[in-house]
Every structure is written in structure tokens, then in C-alpha cells.
Amino acid sequence: MRWIIVGVILIAVATLIYRMQVKKKATSRAQRVVQMSAHRKKATKLRNQPCSFCRKKSAKLSYYSDENGSVVGVCQTCKPHAERRALMRL
Numbered sequence: 001m002r003w004i005i006v007g008v009i010l011i012a013v014a015t016l017i018y019r020m021q022v023k024k025k026a027t028s029r030a031q032r033v034v035q036m037s038a039h040r041k042k043a044t045k046l047r048n049q050p051c052s053f054c055r056k057k058s059a060k061l062s063y064y065s066d067e068n069g070s071v072v073g074v075c076q077t078c079k080p081h082a083e084r085r086a087l088m089r090l
């Protein structure tokens with residue numbers, strides 16, 4: 001009888017832990033969706049932004065990831081510059 005009670009408690013705890021993990025996974029997925037939409041908003045905001053190198057506003061910027069991992073927008077004039085620095089094209 002005691003073992004049945006212990007077994008029931010164990011199953012209840014396992015179910016609880018499983019449910020908590022599922023919930024955690026669901027929230028992290030939701031956060032990722034929010035982050036993605038925020039990222040997209042940022043990307044649209046980057047349009048018509050000044051070039052990271054010469055500060056001239058350009059409608060057509062090429063985006064690169066620099067050595068620090070931050071995104072730089074480069075105009076057509078400064079594009080060879082970025083390519084010479086071997087920045088990763090985004």
C-alpha cells in the first residue's frame with residue numbers, strides 16, 4: 001500500500017516537472033518570436049540610415065557583421081572597404 005502511494009506521488013511529481021518544462025519551452029519559443037519581430041522592426045528601421053563608414057545617407061546599404069558581431073550598414077562607395085576588411089555579408 002505504501003509503495004502505491006509513493007508511486008502515485010512520483011508520477012504526480014514527474015507529470016508536474018514535465019508540464020513545467022513544456023511550459024518553459026513554449027514561453028521561450030514565444031520570446032524567440034518576439035525577438036524575431038523586434039529584429040525585423042530594427043531591420044526596417046535601418047533603411048535610409050547613414051553609412052557606418054562615411055555617415056552619408058544612402059537608400060541602398062549593404063549590411064555586414066563586423067569583428068565585434070555588430071551590424072554595419074555600408075553604402076555602395078564604402079562597400080569595397082568592408083569587403084577588404086573581410087566582413088561577413090548579411
Ligand SMILES: [Zn+2]
Nearest residue numbers: 051054075078
Ligand atoms: Zn559610405
